Amino acid sequence: MSGRKLSLPKKVAEMGVPAWNSQGSVRHVLQILDQACQASTVEEALEEVRGFESLGHLIWSYAxxxxxxYKDSDLFYRLLLAEPSFLMPIVYTPTVGEACQKFGTLPVLPRGCYVSLTDRGNVRAVLKEYADDAMLPKGADGKPECQCIxxxxxxxxxxxxxxxxxGMGIPIGKLDLYTVCGGFDPNKTIPVIIDAGCDDFAPHTNTAKPKQAIRDHPLYHGLKQERVKHTAKGTQVNSAYYGEESLIGEFMTAARDLFGQGCLLxxxxxxxxxxxxxxxxYRDRFLTYNDDIQGTASVTVAAVLGGIKLxxxxxxxxxxxxxxxxxxxxxxxxxxxxSAQLIISAAKMPKAQVLVTNSRGVIWASESGGTYRNEQQKFVAQEGEPKGYDHTDLVSIIKHHKPDILVGAVGRAxxxxxxxVVKxxxxxxxxxxxxxxxxxPVIFALSNPKSQAELTAEETAIASRRAAPSLGRGRASTAWPMLQAPSALAR
Structure with a gap:
């Protein structure tokens, strides 16, 4: 990694990895982890990670x-495959949420490719440097083999x-999930962060509680600038992602050129x-998909169908x-x-039976306006302004529209x-x-991590019993204890 310049965070590349990792608190964390990680077998590694887990704070287990x-990637994956039910919640959700909030306070290690706004016009070289440093195997055509980015x-x-x-913890953790659960070759994958700035404490942006400095943290190694945005179809979007000089377009084109059309982006x-x-x-031009839109939707709808079967x-x-x-x-x-689009378009559910809320309450649209914020919200909007009830209050909405299924993915509530609500x-x-x-009724809380969940499965069971004292006498008298986060399967 010491020879990398292009694919590292720019601040780390300027200082050099050894110097970056020698900074006060980072140096101490690195020393602790280096001394603690001495395992050469799965059994030893499991003992070491359980030692950190016993402290009751999984961020150390994650680190x-x-x-x-870093020390032995083969042993790392053998360990995950040996104890996936124990280790995947540490490697990925829910622990990865806290890990991302503190990612820069951990030592910089080789895994992860960073593509910055300053790399426009040179993105192919950034990806090639990372592929060479990570020693991706070469195919018969001489190209590095990459199954997924x-x-x-x-x-x-x-x-x-x-x-x-x-946020680099997310691509890293997702690829570990794909290796353990999907059989991807970890030596043929690349986690990437696109660095287009960070809005930090901007309204509706950093929703962590208590508020935590990200961009202004001394160890933040990305661009210390707000995202440059413009308004398109009534919504704020990242300007760098659109037009002839689109950073996303250049990145996806460079990835396809380097790794072939079979590389999933x-x-x-x-x-x-x-x-x-x-x-x-890009969906019709590249082998690509959006997990938050398509993956979570497919799992949510499948879980709803499972609830109906129950x-x-x-x-x-x-x-x-x-x-x-x-x-x-x-x-x-x-x-x-x-999920709403999938249930309407693929499951052919009548739009009138699908209700979606945003921060303004029930999303509605009319010829004169509405409460939708973008075209996707407009697609699921109810026709006409709601009247006769408080369409901004969840209990009032439930009493008026009488849903059989409630899916929460608010993220910040x-x-x-x-x-x-359960009652x-x-x-x-x-x-x-x-x-x-x-x-x-089917009730799902999808917001991740657990600190953002609409409620827990245990709370659902307690609330349902209080709402229905006749629990057990009739199938209609109990709320089906919802899954804590069906989205975790897709995420």
């Missing part, structure tokens, strides 16, 4: 595993907001306003059953908008599924006229 990957700009990391280049954790138009622009085990046509229900998506980020969902079923129509 240890990064060091193990996961790339993010850190603009909307989980439910934590804009973390800029510190995956968008990850871009801000919603950029995620949808970028996917629309409600009615004899059902043979789950999509037909779904079309007879009402769904409320609370939150209008990439996950919920993607932890614990917003209160006992009153209202249960009451919707209890009010139905016939027993045949009554169902256990």
């Amino acid at each position: 240890y595993l990064r060091m193990l990957h 996961v790339f993010s700009d850190g603009g909307r990391i989980l439910g934590l907001g804009d973390l800029g280049v510190w 995956q968008f990850e954790d871009f801000n919603t306003n950029d995620a949808f138009p970028l996917l629309a622009e 409600q009615n085990p004899s059902a043979t046509n789950l999509l037909e059953e779904l079309r007879g229900l009402r769904v409320l998506f609370h939150g209008a980020g990439s996950a919920n908008l993607g 932890p614990n917003c599924f209160t006992q009153d 209202a969902m249960v009451s919707v079923q209890d009010e139905k006229s016939s027993e045949a129509e009554k169902r256990r």
